[in-house]
Amino acid sequence: MAAISKLCFSTRCDGALISTTTKITKGNNDMFKNPVSRRKFLKDAASATAIGTLGSLVANRAYAADTITATEWGGSYIDQIKLIAAKQSDVKINWQLYSGGAALILPKIKATWPNPGIDLVAGWDLSLQAIVREGWAEPVTAEKVPNLADIPKKLLIKDGAGNVINIPRTISSIFWYYREDNAPFEITKIDDLLDPRLAGKVCFPAPNNNSNLQMVGLALHKGGDERNMEPAWDFVKELARSGNIGRVATSDSDITSSISSGETCISFMGGSGAIEIGRAFKIKYLTKMDPESGFRTFLYQEGWCVLKGEHADAAFRFANFAINAENNEEFNRGIFGIPVNLKAKTSDEVRPMVFNNEEMDRYIYIPDWAYVSEQADAWMKRWEQEVVPLL
Known part of the structure; x- marks a missing residue:
């Protein structure tokens, strides 16, 4: 069996839920702390060796059919997980879709705890860490989730007592990309966003989307970082005054609509959405650009937490x-x-998001999630006060 040493990425408040018939796309609003640094464990997971043999399909029939309530993102996420669920009859699932980012469900859980009416919560680094802090998660054990043995240990999040609380399912990334057939010139550096030829062609996410990583990337390019965002605010205000922002996005669905319609040509979003758009249009993924260009890629993981309650098993x-x-x-x-x-294979379609170890060091940035989450409210307030009036 051939060893694979590369990594590919996908593509990520009042938590109102919408019906399962509503189709939305995944967003990344995040307003909660993450006390754990992710750079080392994600890099280690990225270089894990994958074995190409598929495991057998297993469904435990020793139980009568139970019904659980699970949260999920819309679009391809809900479509695909429903296909997986249809392959078993042991557990029936009442799906409830996010009307925004995964973190939006957390205030609803907090307000209704210990009876939130939710059993399985889909989330990513920040929202999963918030669940850890609140003590809502049922500890994950090898007996309860035997397939966890095939998941890299570095992806497992633990609470203060050392209990694993998450069930990983995806490693993802967020990055800049543009539609080559709709761009007036080849975009090679972040400063190109200020070019007059891009008037109205930039779809810029508001800080409540992507945890404001779009501005963290700007700060990095201009000599700052997530703890020194002044260079990013200066750049964004200049961009707003230029007239080049044709759409302010508050969710991935906003970005998808704007890029697909041709209203704008460049934006910043999770890899899954960008690749899906790439099925219909010629897309340039700005994932492996020289760091001097200002285009940076951010890495995170997605998975589940099982909440404490009678339906946990x-x-x-x-x-x-x-x-x-x-x-x-x-x-x-x-x-x-x-x-x-580790026994699953990676689709060739996501090869634009494949990084080897050297490329991980050169192109990937993993921020201080705890600090980023603490700034969410302040960043959004500042955006509304200082940037919106310039648009």
Whole structure:
């Protein structure tokens, strides 16, 4: 069996839920702390060796069918996870979709705890860490989730007592990209966003989307970082005054609509959305640009937490089924992501997001998630006060 040493990425408050018939795309609003540094464990996970043999499909039939309530993102996410769920009959699932980023559900859980009416929560680094702090998660064990044995240990999040609380399913990234057929010139550096030829052609996410990583990247280019954002604010205000921002996006669905319609040609979003757009249009992924260009790629993971409650065992059974090699591969192929199961294969379609170890060091930036999450309210308020009036 051939060893694979590369990594590919996909593409990520009042938590109102919408019906499962509503189709939305994944957003990344995040307003909660993450006390754990992610750079080392994600880099280690990135270089893990993948075994190409698929595991067998397993569904535990020893239980009567149970019903759980699970949250999920819309678009390809809900489509693919429903396909996985249809392959088993052990657990019935009432799907409730996010009306925004995953963190938006957390205030709803807090307000209704210990009876939130939710059993399985989909999330990513920041929202999963918030669940850890609140003590809502049922500890994950090898007995409850046997397929966790095929997941890199570095992806596991632990609470203060050392209990694993997450069930990983995808490694993802966020980056800049543009439609080559709709751009007036080849875009090679972040300062090109100020070029008059891009008048009205920039789709810029507001700080409540992507945890404001778009501005963290600007800060890095201008000599700052997530703790020194002044250079980014100066750049964004100049960009707003230029007239080049044709759309301010508050969700990935805004970006998808704007780029697909031709209203704008360049934006910053999760890899899954960018690759999906790339099926219909000629897309230039700005994922491996010289750091001097200002285009940076950010890395994170997505997965589940099982909340404490009477349906926890059923939630664990479904999650375990969903992350076996075959199902994890199928799910990530459908959302354009990297599977976390070491026995799963990666789709060729996400090759633009493949990084080897050297490229990880050169192109990937993993911020201080705890600090970023603490700034969410302040950044959004400053955006509204200082940038919106200039648009």
